[in-house]
Amino acid sequence: xxxxxxxxxxxxxxxxxxxxxxxxxxxxxxxxxxxxxxxxxxxxxxxxxxxxxxxxxxxxxxxxxxxxxxxxxxxxxxxxxxxxxxxxxxxxxxxxxxxxxxxxxxxxxxxxxxxxxxxxxxxxxxxxxxxxxxxxxxxxxxxxxxxxxxxxxxxxxxxxxxxxxxxxxxxxxxxxxxxxxxxxxxxxxxxxxxxxxxxxxxxxxxxxxxxxxxxxxxxxxxxxxxxxxxxxxxxxxxxxxxxxxxxxxxxxxxxxxxxxxxxxxxxxxxxxxxxxxxxxxxxxxxxxxxxxxxxxxxxxxxxxxxxxxxxxxxxxxxxxxxxxxxxxxxxxxxxxxxxxxxxxxxxxxxxxxxxxxxxxxxxxxxxxxxxxxxxxxxxxxxxxxxxxxxxx
Ligand SMILES: [Fe+2]
Numbered sequence: 001x002x003x004x005x006x007x008x009x010x011x012x013x014x015x016x017x018x019x020x021x022x023x024x025x026x027x028x029x030x031x032x033x034x035x036x037x038x039x040x041x042x043x044x045x046x047x048x049x050x051x052x053x054x055x056x057x058x059x060x061x062x063x064x065x066x067x068x069x070x071x072x073x074x075x076x077x078x079x080x081x082x083x084x085x086x087x088x089x090x091x092x093x094x095x096x097x098x099x100x101x102x103x104x105x106x107x108x109x110x111x112x113x114x115x116x117x118x119x120x121x122x123x124x125x126x127x128x129x130x131x132x133x134x135x136x137x138x139x140x141x142x143x144x145x146x147x148x149x150x151x152x153x154x155x156x157x158x159x160x161x162x163x164x165x166x167x168x169x170x171x172x173x174x175x176x177x178x179x180x181x182x183x184x185x186x187x188x189x190x191x192x193x194x195x196x197x198x199x200x201x202x203x204x205x206x207x208x209x210x211x212x213x214x215x216x217x218x219x220x221x222x223x224x225x226x227x228x229x230x231x232x233x234x235x236x237x238x239x240x241x242x243x244x245x246x247x248x249x250x251x252x253x254x255x256x257x258x259x260x261x262x263x264x265x266x267x268x269x270x271x272x273x274x275x276x277x278x279x280x281x282x283x284x285x286x287x288x289x290x291x292x293x294x295x296x297x298x299x300x301x302x303x304x305x306x307x308x309x310x311x312x313x314x315x316x317x318x319x320x321x322x323x324x325x326x327x328x329x330x331x332x333x334x335x336x337x338x339x340x341x342x343x344x345x346x347x348x349x350x351x352x353x354x355x356x357x358x359x360x361x362x363x364x365x366x367x368x369x370x371x372x373x374x375x376x377x378x379x380x381x382x383x384x385x386x387x388x389x390x391x392x
Pocket of ligand 1: 152203207272286
């Protein structure tokens with residue numbers, strides 16, 4: 001793992017995320033922001049839950065109050081599908097919308113990104129996966145993201161994950177079709193249930209840990225990741241225990257965004273690499289699958305990531321003075337597993353439907369994943385099988 005003490009040959013690039021407005025109540029400014037960006041008619045991409053509790057209508061009202069026509073497209077479900085994206089594209093094509101607002105968790109934001117990519121390029125999802133859309137002529141629609149969970153950091157990233165009718169997942173990216181602005185309003189996360197707070201919070205934490213410890217070199221990503229780790233460590237359990245603790249909710253929303261910036265610069269690690277394979281074979285929650293895999297990948301990485309796991313121990317408030325780096329790293333690993341256990345997320349893949357006979361297929365899928373390939377210690381196929389067997 002490269003450290004930067006001497007800055008010898010240091011080389012990296014930064015992909016900075018959109019303009020951000022952060023603060024309790026910030027969503028009230030959505031309409032004015034959309035109008036300032038030239039929006040006249042917006043499609044609000046969201047999920048049935050937020051339609052049911054009236055939040056989608058409230059947010060559409062903010063757009064209308066600013067003189068922007070707004071239609072609600074409230075059909076995005078967890079792990080969004082191309083059927084939902086296709087319907088969203090048709091709504092814009094027939095409705096003449098010139099603006100997209102994504103309101104929700106990572107699913108709504110990801111679906112909105114892919115809707116924008118298809119509208120810009122006219123390409124199929126397979127074509128977008130193969131060659132992207134950033135070379136397409138034309139201008140993408142204006143796009144504001146309003147996340148309502150603290151976890152995916154999707155508002156900060158260029159990537160989006162969608163699946164087709166067969167369940168195959170596509171990870172597509174576009175610098176041009178990510179949100180141009182984000183409104184981070186921690187008030188919107190108050191009503192997120194405890195279990196979802198825990199699983200999305202662990203996703204943010206694992207983004208930060210994975211990006212901080214993989215082989216990619218990017219000191220700005222590292223700064224964001226370290227602060228995200230510190231914030232999650234100090235606030236996730238508070239947010240789970242009392243959903244109305246606005247201070248903890250704010251810290252978690254900031255952590256999620258910072259971790260999103262970190263993965264934009266550096267990517268993830270084998271925890272995500274192995275989890276993506278699981279999610280393509282069983283219907284499960286991202287943060288739960290990650291939680292089950294985390295301890296096993298951390299122990300596998302112990303020596304390779306030792307200086308950084310030692311720093312994670314410090315960021316999580318552990319006293320490692322006088323220890324060797326390897327000992328301090330062990331304390332870091334223990335602290336991370338304790339956080340997961342206290343958050344109460346999934347401890348074993350069998351809890352989410354993974355069966356031992358799936359191991360070989362999972363290993364085939366995970367071995368090719370980019371996140372696996374940039375893990376600080378690259379696992380071979382046999383080691384991936386062993387990791388799955390331990391995690392089941
Ligand atoms: Fe994730």
